[in-house]
Amino acid sequence: MRHGMSRSTLTAWAIMWGLAAGSGDGSAQVIRAGPPTCKAMALTFDMCPVREGTGYDAELVDMLMTKRIPATFFLSGRWMATHEAEVRALRDVPFFELGTHGQAHAHLPRLDADRQRNEIAPPITLLETKYGRRAPLFRPPYGEYDDSTVEIVRALRLRFILWDVVSGDPDPRLSRARMVERLTATVRNGSMIVFHANGKGLHTREVVEDLYQDLALKRGLQPVTVTDLLDHCEQRTNH
Numbered sequence: 001m002r003h004g005m006s007r008s009t010l011t012a013w014a015i016m017w018g019l020a021a022g023s024g025d026g027s028a029q030v031i032r033a034g035p036p037t038c039k040a041m042a043l044t045f046d047m048c049p050v051r052e053g054t055g056y057d058a059e060l061v062d063m064l065m066t067k068r069i070p071a072t073f074f075l076s077g078r079w080m081a082t083h084e085a086e087v088r089a090l091r092d093v094p095f096f097e098l099g100t101h102g103q104a105h106a107h108l109p110r111l112d113a114d115r116q117r118n119e120i121a122p123p124i125t126l127l128e129t130k131y132g133r134r135a136p137l138f139r140p141p142y143g144e145y146d147d148s149t150v151e152i153v154r155a156l157r158l159r160f161i162l163w164d165v166v167s168g169d170p171d172p173r174l175s176r177a178r179m180v181e182r183l184t185a186t187v188r189n190g191s192m193i194v195f196h197a198n199g200k201g202l203h204t205r206e207v208v209e210d211l212y213q214d215l216a217l218k219r220g221l222q223p224v225t226v227t228d229l230l231d232h233c234e235q236r237t238n239h
């Protein structure tokens with residue numbers, strides 16, 4: 001549900017990087033950021049399943065739509081099962097991109113390859129069959145994976161997307177000001193920042209608004225979708 005950040009954010013950050021770094025041969029295909037020459041950033045929002053609350057940060061999504069801020073959403077299957085209208089709403093915004101985030105938010109390295117495939121594939125199939133949308137990006141729950149995960153994602157012809165910057169937005173002890181301070185110091189050209197849009201982010205909308213002010217409008221670090229960050233940066237920055 002969270003990205004392991006409920007205790008000390010910094011400690012959890014170190015743990016996540018440790019997991020990512022120690023995960024074997026496939027790491028060359030695991031993408032954490034865009035090119036450092038790209039004066040842009042990707043704001044990414046995970047839709048992990050929730051047990052309480054609406055599971056949808058409508059104020060955040062409305063703000064992104066009103067300000068026309070491109071964003072990428074990683075949808076879990078369980079979240080989609082209870083948010084049909086929201087899936088359609090996100091799908092229909094032309095500057096939003098959709099990826100998937102597993103069916104039940106499982107710890108993938110604890111599963112064998114068959115069970116991993118059964119965890120990864122259903123939300124992709126559901127988006128295609130029910131919503132008519134191929135989602136070309138995958139982000140593993142908790143950022144956890146092993147060689148089987150990488151192989152399955154490759155076979156499904158998806159891009160394996162992690163992040164290089166953690167917002168820490170579900171952490172109740174992180175104030176808006178502290179998050180903004182940390183993020184403005186950490187985000188660089190090509191960064192992919194992980195947030196939540198499932199209502200678990202306590203200050204997410206305000207922080208994204210502040211970042212948009214400080215990074216996009218003042219520093220010229222434009223928010224783009226993950227695919228645009230990876231594939232279309234040259235065209236975008238050369239004009």
Ligand SMILES: [Zn+2]
Pocket residue numbers: 001002003046047048101105141142
């Ligand atoms: Zn998640």
